[in-house]
Amino acid sequence: GQSLEQPSEVTAVEGAIVQINCTYQTSGFYGLSWYQQHDGGAPTFLSYNALDGLEETGRFSSFLSRSDSYGYLLLQELQMKDSASYFCAVGTGGFKTIFGAGTRLFVKA
Amino acid sequence: DAGVTQSPTHLIKTRGQQVTLRCSPKSGHDTVSWYQQALGQGPQFIFQYYEEEERQRGNFPDRFSGHQFPNYSSELNVNALLLGDSALYLCASSLREGASAFYGYTFGSGTRLTVV
Numbered sequence A: 001g002q003s004l005e006q007p008s009e010v011t012a013v014e015g016a017i018v019q020i021n022c023t024y025q026t027s028g029f030y031g032l033s034w035y036q037q038h039d040g041g042a043p044t045f046l047s048y049n050a051l052d053g054l055e056e057t058g059r060f061s062s063f064l065s066r067s068d069s070y071g072y073l074l075l076q077e078l079q080m081k082d083s084a085s086y087f088c089a090v091g092t093g094g095f096k097t098i099f100g101a102g103t104r105l106f107v108k109a
Numbered sequence B: 001d002a003g004v005t006q007s008p009t010h011l012i013k014t015r016g017q018q019v020t021l022r023c024s025p026k027s028g029h030d031t032v033s034w035y036q037q038a039l040g041q042g043p044q045f046i047f048q049y050y051e052e053e054e055r056q057r058g059n060f061p062d063r064f065s066g067h068q069f070p071n072y073s074s075e076l077n078v079n080a081l082l083l084g085d086s087a088l089y090l091c092a093s094s095l096r097e098g099a100s101a102f103y104g105y106t107f108g109s110g111t112r113l114t115v116v
Helices: none
Strands: A003-005 A009-013 A018-025 A031-038 A046-049 A053-057 A060-065 A070-075 A084-092 A096-099 A101-108 B005-007 B010-013 B019-024 B031-037 B045-051 B053-057 B064-068 B076-079 B089-096 B112-114
Touching: A003 A084, A003 B045, A009 A018, A018 A101, A046 A053, A046 A060, A046 A070, A046 B045, A070 A084, A070 B031, A096 B045, B005 B031, B005 B089, B019 B112, B031 B076, B045 B064, B076 B089
Parallel strands: A009 A101, B010 B112
Antiparallel strands: A003 A018, A018 A070, A031 A046, A031 A084, A053 A060, A060 A070, A084 A096, A084 A101, B005 B019, B019 B076, B031 B045, B031 B089, B045 B053, B064 B076, B089 B112
């Protein structure tokens, strides 16, 4: 079967750095992406990695290691508004993108 | 530039009934994917439509069906509703060409379906 594993919850302090890990097992791999979803809102796209290495977009960075079937999202200079759920997602064969169960991030003052 | 529009936002149905949910994709997008999101869970892939055909399907029964129209808008139909069908139904649009087929989905705010 296909699966994406990520921690269910992470708590961090405002201004800190937090890393959310994602391991995947899928049939076909066409990149790892990350989405943010606030309560009651729509998931919004954050970043995408098709190749190994680090991609940086402002305070957010995402990393991929295809040989380890592993990636992570790094959030720096945490702000209260970063409290949300974060989903990793993998593009699989046949133009299908599947999502992990999500990591709920709590940012404390 | 309008994003993805879904209607209705909320819906309450009785077990056994049928429901139709609607989605208008982001301007310029040609592919629509439907996801079911239970409370506290990640979106589960239902199916994807491109060029008015179902291209991929997730692990959902035939009670779930869909349609895509020439203007790229889409409908999700669910027959014989079960209590377990209660969830947030998300529509995501994308552009089929190239790698963007796998990322950068634009999601609508969803339809909250409650089956009683």
